[in-house]
Amino acid sequence: MRLGEAKFVVFDVETTGLMPEAGDRIVEIAAIKVEGNSIVGEFNSLINCGIPVSREAFAVNNISRDMLKNAPLPSEVIPEFLDFVKDSALFAYNANFDAGFLRQEAALIGRKTDELLIIDILAMARILLPGLGKYSLLFVAAHFGLTHTQKHRALEDVKMSLDVLFKLFNILRRKQLDDFSYLLKIFSINKNLNNRMLSERMAEIQEALDLGKTIDIKYFSLIRGEVTERKVIPKKVLKQDGRDYLVGYCYLREEERFFRIDGILRLEISGQGAKV
Template identity: 35%
Template sequence: MNANSLIILDFETTGLSPDNGDRAIEIGAVKLVDGVITDRFQELMNPGCRVSYFIEDYTGITNSMLSKAAPCGEVMARFADFIQGQNLVAHNASFDKRFLDSELSRISMDYDGQFACSLLLSRRLYQAAPNHKLGTLINYKGIASNGSFHRALYDSEMTAKLWLAMLNDIVERADIDDVPFSLVQKLAKTTKANIPKFLANCA
């Protein structure tokens, strides 16, 4: 499967770790087909507990908004259908994968795609970037945005634009016609020092 046909997702959550009881409060995702966004998914979800003022302030998602949202299980069941058969990407994928796995396990559902991390890939490709936060990389690559990060669908859309820019850079640097998903996974695990050699051997 090519790396330009997949789903890019982002969670907003009550905290940093489902192992500590944190829950998802919003999921946003875009579906890419041959590098074009063909579908979107965005829903708030009620975690069954109040979120902190910090999270309200950070995300703009209030307890009042969540009180009107469907329960996590209902939203995640719909999202499981949305992602079936697709590979997945997130910026700092280990975070989002933990919440995806945790929320789906609560409703005895699963998914069949593999994950790649746009954060790890950016660290290999853009070693001169000031840092590898999503907003920084969007500016670094000159991608237009309105700066409204920390809502799930917007972050997914911006990650998609960054992802496609990275794929384009791989095509140019490696002199190849397209980028298989497996190549991206290998590239993200390659040491920074070996990136030039890795790309030179792709052609």
């Protein structure tokens, strides 16, 4: 599926503090749904979670006790939000933060978020805009010439995140990464999905090793943000610093190279025997 054809949701939360594991809760959640590059839906609600907003959080989001007094309860808002995002991939800026709070709120009402496909826009910015220095949402938006004032309210942050995301999509297209599946492979924070994709890729590499065949790969360097097509003679798979690597002779570089397996976007086993 091309980026311009995808159905997805950008979401953001405002909270009582920074740590869900310490009891902090969501006090506002917002989302915009996009399909075929057009906005098709919007979700926005304050939440009366029964926990006061910390002084530090109030200094950022200005959400007061009075604003939350008559807001709906989490047991009302969270199911509505999960229905809103059903069957859509989710994007968020610094997605682990938002996803962690959403996971907690869902668990408190007996719901699970394990199968949600969540992609981190911040990770996209760091890899696709190397050398930028700062990667706050407002700074990245300004880099693209977007004129937003960051109010640290959920819906306003969603709108800014969406505009940044569209700019990052343009970079992906220029790199010939105009395929939504590549986004999931590179930037998803869903551990189950990532582990499954990694296992499938390692099985393909092992098959090539067993057959003594070369492989053709589309490789994305997560350090340089570059995409290349490579023909490789696979030699072995190893783990280094917690990452899985393919070690093989690269015809393009004419030497043995290490390839991060999570950077291999496409792999085909060729009919050619593995000979240098």
